[in-house]
Amino acid sequence: MNNSFLIIVFLVGFALGVFFFGGLWYSVKKAVVSTKPLLWTFGSFFIRMSLTVLTFYFAGGEDWRRFLAVLIGFMAGRFTVIHITKTIDARHAEQKTEI
Template sequence: MNEIWGLMPSLLAGLALGALFFGGLWWTVQKGLTADRPALWFLSSMLIRTGITVGGFYIVGNHDFRRLLACLAGFIIARFIVTRMTRLSVTTTGGSHAS
């Protein structure tokens, strides 16, 4: 039972990394659609988000696969949370989709 509690910081770090990665992706798409140079937005955002995420996984993992898996679980949970939150904000603001 203590091992599970010992992995909680890794899970929380994964949640934070996932929120940063997928929240940043959502923000980039919103900004990139109206930007003068959308390719610059998307490329720079991808490099920054990926660099932070890979670095975070490297630091959190610290040569322990259990910590790495806990971080990955938090990252995946954050993906579902951010996807749900952004979907709700688009539908409540009356966003339209191209047909």
């Protein structure tokens, strides 16, 4: 197994982390103002978990290094989404106080 393949698997994990945690943030925002919050909550959960488990299974394979690369990429995506969403929420809070 070469390092370039591990980098690709890391990037797959990163994209998955951005999808999972970005989708979580988005679905919570939508569920709060929706008339059907249960649908947003469970629908989003099912889609995000299904895709995450399948991606970990296929990208991780039977090699612990690939699985670790996917996991580290997933966590890097998580921290990226946390940073971006804090910035977005801070901007919205500033706009509300200015009005």
